[in-house]
Amino acid sequence: MTTVICLHAAVAQKSYGSEKRFLCPPPVVHIEGPVWHMRSQQLAMSVVSENGERSFEQKAPLDNTMTASFKFLHVTGTAKAKSFQLSLDIVEPPPAHPTAEGGDPPGGRVWAAFDSAPVTIISKPSKKTAKTRNISSCILAGGPVSLFNRINSQTVRTKYMTIDHAQLCASNVAWSAFNVNVVQRPNDAPPMGGPQPVTYGCEIILSDVQSGISTSPLVIRKVDKGRVSAEDGGPVSQMQKIALQRVNPDGSRHYLSAAGPIPGTPGVVAPPAPGMSSQAGTHPLIFQSPRVRDETKDGVRTITDEVDDYLCWTIVGISKFQYTFFDAFGQNNSIPEVPITPFPTLFTSPVYRPANNTVEMTVSNFFYDDPKSGTQTPLAVYLGNIGPLRQRVYQATPPGPLTSISPFIPNPTPIDTGSHENASIGATSVSSVLASPRYVQSAPLHTIVIVEMPSLMDVIKALEEDAIPPNGNILGQTSSSENEASTSGPHLDGNPPLPPPPSITGRSLPLLFIRASDGVGYHSGRTIACENVFQTMDLGTMAAASASSPSGTSIDTSWLAAAQAAAAVDGGLHGWTLRVI
Incomplete structure (x- = not known):
């Protein structure tokens, strides 16, 4: 992929x-x-x-x-x-072909x-402390951030915190995302419900998202006009200037610095990191001492750390977008004729209906333009290497006070020839609309798709085979003889099928969308697992808990023992079901 x-x-x-x-x-x-x-x-x-x-x-x-x-x-x-x-x-x-002199090459x-x-x-950037209620402007604990240093606010003198050769570095060509893990909050403040903002005075550990390399515990401090504010305990805002403080055993303080290492400088502690940097303009980070100002005003003594620009870091939260696709036919030799975007996207989590062994989901961009037929064609649905699965497609009815007419979706062949009794209320069957050239072709904004899942034995077999055939092809169909042998009923020789092995525990099959015209595949972001609702229950633990109950009530576990015994006799399929992850 x-x-x-x-x-x-x-x-x-x-x-x-x-x-x-x-x-x-x-x-x-x-x-x-x-x-x-x-x-x-x-x-x-x-x-x-x-x-x-x-x-x-x-x-x-x-x-x-x-x-x-x-x-x-x-x-x-x-x-x-x-x-x-x-x-x-x-x-x-x-x-590549010649262009007219002075003309732009074709795109x-x-x-x-x-x-x-x-x-x-x-x-x-806000100079005031953020309000906790305005969570969108705060740096959140556990979330990814980037930190960069800028001298005299000059863009050309920007250095980013990064990981290079397994060491913490400053670089002007690359940056890394770090998770902010809060180790201790000031005054042991109890955590609130929901997302937790990082507050000044917190002891944090920065952990590189990609490599997992972490810093030693550091205290995050607010910087205002070149001075470290040790008393501010409010939330950290986006794009604010901070200092990362290390308190030594003797009580002295050092700050993480973006300045280049200067051997022999008092108070400088360079991290022990052998090897040369692999990037130009990259050097290891060091700790340096601030200028300590000791003042007495109105009989009150205050000690303040003054920091230069190279000891200050701007902190900003990081967002990510990610898309996964693959060539289902395993050719990987040409760019698709039809653009692979927009991606099919799930509106909500798919719902498994065990009564009829189906998965119901609402998908956007489920139709694509088939370059051969020139019509809007639905994607095929696969479960790992099993497919294409039988599906029924419905378009959600657009809102309107007096109409339930859905836009025309050309479909030269019926998507499903079976019953449509399981259609959701307020949905219109797409497969019941006949193709006609007098209608304007338009794809639905979002589509309700009901997919018939394979039998439990087929799913278990695919899980055992690790869902990837030896030839590396993502897709593959089970032969008719294999289908007959993998049914949940008894075999032809009268012996029941073997019970599902425990090796499938914790494993799942991806739910995939495939364009049949060229093999472009999309990962839905969801997987299907197979689990037994009875085998996960521990009779011994339940009996012990019942015996020690202060109310004196007991739990009858005989029914569960009978169900587990039936699971071992009835081909091992009793109590097994599918679950969407």
Whole structure:
């Protein structure tokens, strides 16, 4: 499978007039998985305003690690704009042919376009402590952040915190996302319900999202006008300047510094990290002492740490969008003729109906343009390597006071020839609409899909085979003889099938959407597991709990023992069911 991952800041500052406040940290795209010669593809990213206008498109090549960075994107617009989106295009290189002198070369074909969630626009970082109730402007505990250092507010003198050669470094070419893990809160404040904001004075550990490498415990402090505020205990806001403090056993304080290591400088403790940096402009981080100001005012003595710019870090939350697709036919030799986007997306979690062994789900973009027939065609549904599964497709009725007519969806062959009694209320059967050229073709915004699941023995067999055939092909159909042998009834020789082995515990099969015309596949983000509701119950524990109950009431476990015994006799399928994960 191929996965496109983009990490970007959760907020961004607006540019005014002719200034350009580049997105910081710059959005980074990483592609995993070899499909369709991805290294030769061109990547372009644009800023999309709230009214859909695209601006400031930037192109970036993929490096040897299949990573691209977009360093020159910025946001402009009206003062009323509250957010924007990032749009990533993957473009097939245009064919090489001569162009007229002075003319622009032809653009390539866009075969994938991915959009981010809305990114909040701020005018400037708040100097006041954030309100806990405004959770969207706070840095959340456990969430990913980026930290960067900037001298004299100059963009060209920006260094990002990153991991290089398994050590914490400052770099002007790369950045890493770190999870903020709160170790201890000031005054042992009890945690509140819901998302927890990081507050000043917390002892935190920064853990690299990709490698898991962590820092030693550090205290997060607020910086105001070059001074560390030790008394502020409010939530940390987006884009605020902070200092990361280490308190030594003797009570002295050092701060994490983005300055280059200077051997022999008093108070400098360089981390023991052998090896050279693999990136230009990258060096290990060090700890340095602040300037300590000891003042007495009105008989009150105060000790304040003064810090220079290289001891200050700007902190910002990180957001991510991620899309996974694959070539179901295993060819990986050509770019699809039809764009692979928009992706089919689940509106809600699929629901398993054990009474009729079906899964019901609501999906957007479930239809695509078939280049051969020129019609809107539904995607095929697979469970791991089992499929295509039988499905019934319904379109949700659009809201209207006097009509229940659904838009026409051309379908030359019925999707399902069976009964439609299981259709949801307020839904219209798509397969009951006949194709006719006089209607305007339009795909439904979202579709209700009812998928008939394979038998339990087929699912168990696929789990045993690890859902991937030896030839590496994602898809494969079970032969008719295998279907006959995998039914839940007794075998032809009169012996019952073997009970499901415990090896399938904790394993699941992915729920996949496949374009039958060219084999483009999508991971739904959900999987199906097989579990036994009786075997997970411990009779001994239940009996012991019943005996020690203070009320003196006892639990009759004989029915459960009988059910577990039946599970061992009845082919091992008694009590087994499917579960959506």
